[in-house]
Amino acid sequence: MLEKTYDSAAVEPKIARKWDEADAFRAGANAKPDAETFTIVIPPPNVTGSLHMGHALNNTLQDILVRFERMRGKDVLWQPGMDHAGIATQMVVERKLMEQQLPGRREMGREAFIDKIWEWKEESGGLIFNQLKRLGASCDWSRERFTMDEGLSAAVLEVFVTLYKEGLIYKDKRLVNWDPKLLTAISDMEVEQIEVKGNLWHLRYPLEEGVTYQHPVAFDEEGKATEFETRDYLVVATTRPETLLGDTGVAVNPEDERYKSIVGKHVILPIVGRRIPIVADDYADPTAGTGAVKMTPAHDFNDFEVGKRTGLRRINILNIDATITIKDNEDFLEGLDDPEALHGAWDELEGKDRFEARKIVVRIMEEAGLLDAIEPHKHMVPHGDRGGVPIEPRLTEQWWVDNKTLAQPAIASVREGRTKFVPKSWENTYFQWMENIQPWCISRQLWWGHQIPAWYGPDGQVFVEKTEEEALQAAIQHYLSHEGPMKALVEDLLENFKPGEILTRDEDVLETWFSSALWPFSTLGWPDQTPELERYYPTNVLVTGFDIIPFWVVRMMQMGMHFMKDADGNPVEPFHTVYIHALVRDKNGQKMSKSKGNVIDPLELIDQYGADATRFTLAAMAAQGRDIKLATSRVEGYRNFVTKLWNAARFLEMNECFRVEGFDPKATTLPLNRWIIGATARGAAAVTKGIEDFKFNEAANAAYDFVWGTFCDWYVEFAKPVFMGENEAAKAETRATAAWALDQILAILHPFMPFVTEELWAETGKTGPARENLLILGQWPDLAGLEDAKADAELSWLIDVISNARSVRSEMNVPASAKLSLVVVGASETTLARLVAGTSLITRLARLEDITPQATAPANSAQFVVGEATWALPLADFIDLAVEKARLSKEVDKLNAEISQIDKKLGNEQFVAKAPEEVIEEQKARRQAAVERRDHILEALKRLS
């Protein structure tokens, strides 16, 4: 006997163990012979990660697809794995060392630190997998991969070396986003623009000796200058005054009348004393600030470009940690004549943090009378998304991927429909991103990650090979074949060769996304040509959030199409469908974040409501193209659904609805059973279509409506009198049908609610023929051809009569306990025939005494119309004539409104001429039905007065 309520906390671990013991998640489990494959690679969570709502949604949707296809008999692989998460992991372990007051990473050195990270990974990494298992994710855990494991590292080496030799990876000195906290370059995508309240400081830059210009100070109504003053200085506006130290020019717009006369002249840079030119460039916006912009080409992306166009010097004035370096900075000192007078200021600034230096620069300028104005200013400041501090553009040598070249096949694939986004609107975003793609900076000044396979010779010559051995061979060959001092040096070194003497390895590692870009094929064994690679690549669908389209999706497409080729050498996409799901927000539509305190922890939901309710909620709310605003009341509602299902099964169990060997739904005879069988088929088809179309909400709602609204609310109620009756044949058929229908229900709900359905599958398996398999390895219902229109019509008539009778009772305030007689007037043969079998059901569900056909309705009756017949409830004791009249009149009004609306349409010649025939017919039919119904009610009304 089943318990009264379902105890998810007790059942879930038990079911998880069963799946595990049956090896049910293994690739190919339940596959039919010659089955097609269905492959999904999991978006690898960070090794440092823990489950949040986004993961819960992402993995629920994948698991629904995977369980669905597994039940359909496909050869399913859901490939799990984790990402080594370079910066994040390094930060976690560094923090841990600090907490334990152990030596920092620099003290312990690279090798020891990396060992520490591996240690940490073994102990506390991958927590998220246990959490995913609690959610029910049926990944093939035996195939778990890690972006730093041996095989994936081999894939990284192969890709890096190949792309380098093809010229698609190169080293370049450019401005990069530099994180002064983490001391590494980061990619554009890791930069977050955050609005900051700052100031716009207006600074005076004196023009060099003898130079002046006329600056407008008053204007007429049309904005024309009417008065000028003679100035021997320029005013520039800046949000970062400390960068003044690295200024090498001032830019004005070539069309700007104010400054035309001084283009090509010079200013003397305050504090520094450098003579720097005034240049003309379109970048300067005459309407912004003062129209004159200070240029710091080594510390600003725009200035860098302007500087390139106008030939300005680049002077770096910041250390890697964004402290000021000028005193021993050759770059800075070059070109300065006699700076002694300024040494005081330099001493003060040297070594100061950039924000400290900002204050000092402002103070010095103010003291010198060169601070014109301070204007409060809100602006966007780029921040590193990991370190959380403002980034500094910094001129460094880094490794780059030629993204533009790799993007072309990936763009074509989407254009030509070989890769589809669902919903399609994301394709726009994709194109927008791909067509403006920038070179991708892949080197990071970190220790945790794939170290770049590049070695440098004594003269800095670079050798990129998969191993040091190969690099050394390449180096020797290179040096010995070129005459010159290097040849002698290398020959000499080779005499007493010690490793490391000729070559030194590049210290940098690759950014995390580089290895995840290879995920769809590296996890299958590439670069080895494994059977898995052959069988499961390309994958079928990628399920992910839109926020990582540029980080991950496009890069997988680029790499996949570059490295994976079919027999004819054509690129093979890593997947053909990209399903982009929503962001999970809180119930007010706010992004969940720790700082706002509005985070809903999926594990707490699972604890409180169960994994099934949590999953079902996410699926039911996953409408395409819309964010999910999650309220726990919804989860509670679906928890109730789980209980409802449980109790329906419990009811069937109590009534001995056991499965029958060889039950054939087509052979049933009772309309009740033929109807529920057809309805089950429709329900299953709707769920199937929903999942196939990635409309998870439609699938979930179809299942919910059918199970609760049809099976529980009507079928089970109809079955009760049968179970309590004397007709043994009817009882047997209904029991068998009910058991069959529950089996189908468990199957169609399984992808959404795997635990409770698996548990009920086991419980219901205790009677009747033995189950062949766990439900996870069961069969997806394919029930086409089981519908019976006659049974459907009969049952919907029954439901109609009962609903109407209930409604009238309720509206007339008839006490629930009162049992009434129902009179049917004007009943056709069909109705009378239906009543033979239906009377017991109607009386039971509408709480009636009996039903009798009569020629006329009794006086003081409440009446309703179903089909051709009028039904009357004699309510002598309860009826309030006025209330009943009002109720019927209201319905007449409604029908009249509908009729006149249709008449208006049908009276319109244009409509009759142009509308399709079936639309006109439909309107006529609707009018007919409304008129008949109205007339019946009018008659009923007449009888009342």
Next chain:
RNA sequence: GGGAGUAUAGCUCAGCGGGAGAGCAUUCGCUUCACACGCGAAGGGUCACAAGUUCAAUCCUUGUUACUCCCA
């Protein structure tokens, strides 16, 4: 500044060129022999605003307003 999206019941959201829907919430009634995490019933919407296309617009087009997101 550029781009995208959204606007439908109190809330959260489906839907759709031809009859306005669900869940939750609300109200009323119910110890109806699975389930109160339940059963039955009810109320509630100018489908943001304006114009256009159409025989017909909540739906298509354009504009406006508001909100959200992405990029700069």
